[in-house]
Amino acid sequence: MKLKLPNPGLDDRIPSHLELEQMEKNEAGDRPKWDNKAQYLLTCVGFCVGLGNVWRFPYLCQSHGGGAFMIPFLILLVLEGIPLLHLEFAAGQRLRKGSVGVWRSINPYLTGIGIASMFVSLLVGMYYNTIMAWIMWYLFNSFQDPLPWSHCPLNTNKTGLVEECARSSTVDYFWYRETLNTSTAIDESGGLQWWIVLALLAAWTLLYVCCIRGIETTGKAVYITSTLPYLVLTIFLIRGLTLKGSVEGIKFLFTPKVNELMNPATWLDAGAQVFYSFSLAFGGLISFSSYNSIHNNCEQDAVLISIINGCTSVYSATVIYSIIGFRATQNYDDCMGDNILKLMNTFNYPENSITDINYSEVLNHLNQTKPDIIQGLQLQPCDMEFFLSQGVEGTGLAFIVFTEAIIRMPISPLWAVLFFIMLFCLGLSTMFGNIEGVVVPLQDLKVLPHTWPKEIFCGLTCLISFAFGLIFALRSGNYWLALFDNFAGSIPLLVIGFCEMISIIYIYGVDRFNKDIEFMIGHKPNIFWQVTWRVVSPLIMIFILVFYFVTQVSKSLTYLVWDQDSASFPALEPRPYPSWIYVIIFILAGVPTLAIPVAALFKFIQKKCCKQKDCKNEPLDTISAKIQMSDK
């Protein structure tokens, strides 16, 4: 396809191949560099592999047909994830700038894409680090035996357990009351919870010390933060497989339901998961690959990192579901045990006369002979499927389901510490990419004096994010976080990703891009890349964007509340948002998306004003201007 939009002056804005070779030889420029390839790969893997691999993918896999979900996931990984990843890597490595710099080089009107990436990175970083703060809070509380979420506290006159805890469960109570101290609606903001503020402070300062000098410091930190999760996952897998009922969980996860493939929602969720899981459109990946040497094989890197990301998702799903299977079996055994005890106590049967095996026949017999007594007992139906599919997504998985499983394992504090350190490392390495996606565009935009050292840029970003992030430390903070998660990190990213593809392929020019890649890695990208870049991936992006937009707009906006007075307590109750929320949603989703056209308009107006003032500043084109005096 020879479609290419006119793009005058491109050669002046980007370094030519010759200049790149010279820069490489002389090792000129003050751009930071990776110490070795391993650092670069670990940083990218750490950025891509995040909390979503642990608590979003397993849920999607299980709810959309188990083993059959692998098919749409792998197909979309190959057709959407790998091409986009290769695109970002190659663009950063070729143009050797952060996200704003890259888009400004391609065309000044596209600066908005970089600004949008920066906004999205900032918003996502704010709420993502709050989750890190919660993880740190649980980590700090894991250094005691018994764990604080294993028992209910006593009420004020010490006659019994606190009512809220007795009605729900110990882990629910610890999460909703002692950690979040959640209010019952998003407009009831409550006050700042000082312990969450402290945890937030710890999270931001720890992030600052790791990011303080950019990749000099993060490059060292990723040796631990990117490798430790794999070690802990393996430990949990070994531990999980020795627990009773773990195989049930894994079977439940992977049992294929092939008719789920007919459901378009499955493909939509698979595509969205691949896109978000690769941390595309944040600008961080472009930044990281711009520190590479010019002849680094970015094609190989893209394929390698995609494979690692996909495998990590499957591996962590296995581990998570083995532990969930254990928890479900324990709950099922407890439920059966309760029912059997009730029957034995009411009808005075001797102990061990009713077991799991003859429970159903005994119950049937009793139902026929004494139905009214059985009714009065209110026996709970014990369903293994129900226990296996309870709350296994998002914060509910980590802070409720998994913590409950941990307190039933022997030596609970050890497993709690390991689990939360793993989650912390996963999140921290993703935050490195987010900070890179904010700080580097900030430097490129030259909003602040560029003589200021990187430490100050980083410190300013962390400080402002911490200040705004205090909203999540309110009593209604959990609801604000869910709002941010739904709207700040979804539609803007899809729009940015789509614009990136179109810009590189049709404005920069896919022919020029192919030549660049040939220069960098030695061979032209083959037919697979050509087809996916030009046609397949943009189409997939459009589909996902349109469907996502339609589903978000059509469904009525509700959020889940923890309310003691609601009828469905302890289950969360859906409640509609107040009307002023729409303004907030518009700011979250609209501002980054609209930054793209607004910046283009701004540049257009700027150029028009400049033309009127006739301030063309062409560089002086004489020989004496080009000769460089040697300083030696």
Add this chain to the structure above:
Amino acid sequence: MLEKVSFLLLSFTLAEQLCKPGDPDGYKVRLSIKTALGENAYVWNDNEMFLFRATLAFAMTKQFDGQQFEVSDIIVCNQTARVSFWFVVTYPHNKTLVDKQVVERAVRKSRNRINSAFLLSDTTLEFIGIPPTLATPVNPSTPTWLIVFGVVMGAVCAGIIVVLVVSLVQRKRKKNETNEDTQVKTVENGAARDGVYYMSFSEDESSVTQM
């Protein structure tokens, strides 16, 4: 002889009448021996029942601290295969039933001793209607999480200070080096400005041959 037998029979039936399941002054007891002890479970028989009545008599005596309760004052009925039964307590001198609350206080006071007599616990030896006393949870003076938080924050702040100081020192060193470079340059230029005195251009004609 006949009178003695008839008196025993009478007292027995009287006792039977005193103890009824659902009696407002009686308590139902339930034991879960197999659940508690598993393989080491003992069989519940008359001897064990005798021990129970004796332990309860001990508890009542301890509560009243003057009246001596006998085993015969604890009347048991309605034993089931579950191992559950009802009991009532009568005063030793007149065979009137002891009040429910008094029995409860006595049982609570000696609950630990009653449990250990049977190698059971509050949940496996249940007195239906007498809730077990809850243990007060241990609350350390400083919450553990604050200690860990303090350690982590201390390490992080130390790290930040170290890194900032190191980068400041590096920057100063770089500045000093560039200052030295420029100073060296000016000296060189100064030497160059002085120039070399070339003899053949001098105005002094005495050293050259006179024309």
